[in-house]
Amino acid sequence: MIIYGVALLSVCLVLGQYIGELLGDFIGVQANVGGVGIAMLFLVIACSSSRFKSLTEGASGIGIKFWSAMYIPIVVAMAARQNVVAAVDGGLLALLAGTTAVVVSFALVPVISKIGTQSEPLPPLGSDAGDNNKGES
């Protein structure tokens, strides 16, 4: 049943967000600390455990894959609801502060990536079908 996969996904997100809120409350900040990341860990663990097999394989898995494939459209909608006007209106100071922070952070990616065991580059995306997310055909 597709809904089983969707329900598993939902339970992971709600649990993760709750723990993220508790964590934020615990260390005394007005923010959710890692809720989504924790939810992702739950889903990864559920997927690799045989106990949850019936919720992650077959039709149930399609329920999760659908939302994974909806990711890019949702990000497009997210882009369309950003407060771009405020970013542009922030003037030179905001522009410089934001831009420099991004440039310096970009430059640090290869430096910090050298820490620990290295992972292999992913195989190149297929020319055509690769444009789609996994789950789309």
Add this chain to the structure above:
Amino acid sequence: MELLESVFIKNGLVVAFAAVGIVVWFSYFISNKLTNGRIHGSAIAISLGLVAAYCGGALTGGKTGVADIGLLTGVGLMGGGMMRDFAIVATAFGVHIGELKKAGLAGVISIFAGVIVSFIVGAAIAVMFGYTDAISITTIGAGAVTYIVGPVTGTAIGASSEIIALSVAAGLVKSILVMIGTPMVAKYIGLNNPQSAMVFGGLMGTTSGVAGGLAATDPRLVPYGAMTATFYTGVGCLMGPSVLFLIVNAIY
């Protein structure tokens, strides 16, 4: 016409699915025909989304881009935090736990490095622009961390509302630039494997920026980057009004 409008408004989310579908289709069409696939369709779609958001904001004076236009309010729900987080978590389906463990240490370091480096850059630029009080410098520096850390820090240490608005703008610039810039620099910073994606997420930290930037680069990297990015804002909110403010206060 009025009837049509009310149908659009009543079915907001469904209208959003259709509208975004058309934008994505058009973007992939442009990507294939005009750029021969060199510029990723999703990168074009995200850029179009941002342009539309600017137009929406300029037309209505609202804060949520296209979603402030009555006929397109559903885009606000579709692109809001709830759906975004739901879809991000779904991308973790099929992620290997081994890859996460491999990048664990580098990922944690990147979160702290990212917060501190962005803060220093933002604070330095505030100083360059002539700010000399610790509260303003800290708030603008925190804005360069993310547009959530800026106001949280500013409110906590008692910054003026103009400074807080400025810090939000700095954070928005960062988030938008990460969305647009990531696919362009990916090749040069080695952003092609799960580990560097986790480091990238930790360094950038803006969830929207990382989500958009990685989607436009290689969707398979999204779960790794998103995993670390979601801890960044929390760490920033923890450090901004405390350690970072105390350091700036000691200097100024």
